[in-house]
Amino acid sequence: MQDLPKTFDHAEAEPRLYQAHEKSGLFAPQGEGDPYAIVIPPPNVTGSLHVGHALNTTLQDILCRFRRRQGRRVLWQFGTDHAGIATQMVVERQMAERQEPHRRDIGRDAFVEKVWQWKAESGGTIEKQLRRLGASLDWSRGRFTMDEGLSAAVRKVFVELYNEGLIYRDKRLVNWDPKFQTAISDLEVENTEVNGHMWRFAYPLADGPVGDIKEIVIATTRPETMLGDGAVAVHPGDERYKDLIGKMVRLPIADRLIPIIADEYPDPEFGSGAVKITGAHDFNDFEVARRHDIPMIVLMDEEARMIATPENQVPERYHGVDRFEARKMVVAEIEELGLGRGVDDKVIMQPFGDRSGVVIEPMLTDQWYVDAKTLAVPAIEAVKSGKTQFVPANWSKTYFQWMDNIEPWCISRQLWWGHRIPVWYGPDGTPFCAEHESDALRMATEHYEGESVTLVQDSDVLDTWFSSALWPFSTLGWPEETSEQQEFYPTAVLSTAFDIIFFWVARMMMMALHFKKDVPFETVYIHALVRDENGQKMSKSKGNVIDPMEFVDEFGADPLRFALAAQATQGRDLSLSKSRVEGYRNFRTKLWNAARFLQIREIPITGVKTDPSTLKLPLNRWMAHEAAAMAKAVAEGVEAFRFDDAASAVYQFTWRTYCDWCIELAKPVLDDGTPDEIAETKAVLGETLEAILVALEPMMPFVSREIYAAMNEGSAAFDDLGWPASDFSDPAAATEMEMAVALISEIRSTRTEVNVPVAAKLSLLAVGAPRDVRDQLVAQASAIGRMARIEGITHADEPPKGAIQFVSEGVTYALPVADVIDLGAEMARLDKDITTAQGQLKKAEGKLGNERFVAKAPPEVVAEERARVTKFSEELKQLEAAKARLAAL
């Protein structure tokens, strides 16, 4: 044994222990066991660790470390994501700050080169932080979504889906981000309520009044789009407008004629019942326009500034005007024309880019789409059939809800950082989709019948999530046939947050089932959201963001990990607070000190496993019994993703059972026992500590290794120890020890309540105790003496006068003192016990008094109640006798 210092210096020990562990190579798959794989959700390569990462990483690490103990061949695959928009945004911002030329001025290749440079400089932060957290990731096979292999996988997937018609190019409305000047997917749009206005404009009938109607009033929250109106729609059943259908109105400002059409889309109950149709700038209008072949008039450029062209007939004065400026101009001009028909304040849902924060503009552009509807079919089926299971199961509903209504996935981005779309165009625009330019050229040569042509590659890149969707198999080497896929696919668990189900989980399901013909993972564990100590969602604007590394600095990774695990319940978010982390730091110290106690008593971990059934002392049998139950509870917790239960089991056992009772009860044995008893107790204390360390290691990998290293005198390396599974159980020993525990607690409680001085030693008198109790009292005498400050246990048929009395497990005990210290307090104490017993008795009797209870409740429940009546009435009788004797003084 090496001396454990007085305290555990996490700042010194954790990095040292991690390095040693990493160096050992044990993070890579070991042995011949059943394979078990988890692929980490790839963090942004240039990102840093936030609390969500800390939680998810901790839980995955617990799963992996636990499975290694069970002898599984574990692969925890590491990798990072190129995070297209996010990364490009950061680099552009940095260039602007340094007053460097804009990316467009330096050109695509130079810009992409700059991003790679930036990755080289700032990448690696998150890896360092994951290491500090103790993540036992297999760094040796780390991947990056834009590395050679994964890029090849992306190209192959694109080409195959293209050839199958599941990827196609289409001109339709997309969510356009005017800041980044790219299309984004529906998921990247955040709809937020904002205070807006709804204006009403009158469009005059072009051919004069119909009856007494001379205009039609439309409502809009976006006046600037009226310049692109192609029609006004009314509901076919709307009596008010029946005669107007087919007539023309004169569109003000633009001064064009547009028709009044009938369509089911307008709601006659809402507003005027007439809707302006701007096919090129509104998703609903787009559908209406397409149905009626209404022209779609594009009003804006890529930065969402108005454009005036001969085609769109927008007045020249609008050219180059920002859309919100144009809105003011339109409103003013309508008023000037006398066509304003009022304006109301209105809360409207406005779409914002989740990264850029600017208002998204629906734009009519050519983009690449994935036919998600088709790919979703097997992905839905896989979850329905249970091939892939969500934990907690409720999340499958969220998954179905989205998958059942899935829209085409827009995968092209007008960015430079990312996987370039593998399509090349010929001079006449003919596309050639191929994994490599040389293949495209060959196809072109064939297409143009030998004519040599120059091809131009599509300038767009793919949505970041496109490459992420391939993650579970691309990281394992696909499309090459690799042994990793043979062994580890499908992976066991994917652990992630709920907000990524659509972005990522669903898309992995679709891609994996299409290309691997099997689910990517058997379980999708959806972890909670980490909130601040007040249950508030963390956000930069609120200033309540917790940096997990600060906790690591102050307390170490172990307490943070334990706090996260202990709070990782299912179906509820968790609140992370400093006091909680601090509490588990205290727990770590408690364990540390228990180990120090063992060292002082020269109790090492020997690696020798005693057969618990050969143990003589009830204390030791009990310890083995409880340790087995603890290990079982921890295993069951981890297996069921109940990390809270697992953490609680090891915490309670370590502190409440092992430290509070086992060690304390062992002290008298170690001091006064026979050599055999001492040897046995030492052995069991050491073995139990080993079981604690092994069971705790998934959650607190650092302190457990440090203690083991210092205490171990056997030959086994810590990582070679298997899970401390044991089916040993000894209810008789448990009962005996629990009786001693209850008695000691009762004596302590009684002493305190009647103000017996702490230092005073009392003798204990068992009144009329039955034989078995008397035997147990003899056996536990030294423990009771030491822990309850009792000197001498005797027996009597009658309690002496002037003694403090209490009842434990049906036996009356007396603590004779020279004078009852505090007669009033003693009376009050007895009264309190009497009230409690009366309450319990009344409750049980009440139940038994109900004949329907006796008739209908299960017999064992009825028997239990009968036993309770007996127990409490006996106790009551004894307590009342005690009180009477006290009163007689």
Next chain:
RNA sequence: GGUCGCGUAGCUCAGCGGUAGAGCACUCGCUUCACACGCGAGUGGUCGCUGGUUCGAUCCCAGCCGCGACCACCA
């Protein structure tokens, strides 16, 4: 509008059909030879409200009240 979740001790949360639990906080006592990041003893809850099912409900069902999340939205 649809879907999901949550209201249990001062705080953060377990439990979920048969005697209300944990951690932290709080009160009192203790330099007891592993540990004051500790030890011992306590205080604290009509388990959101109202009905229903049941011998029995914090737990199941319905409605309501309050809070939150996600999705979709009326121009």
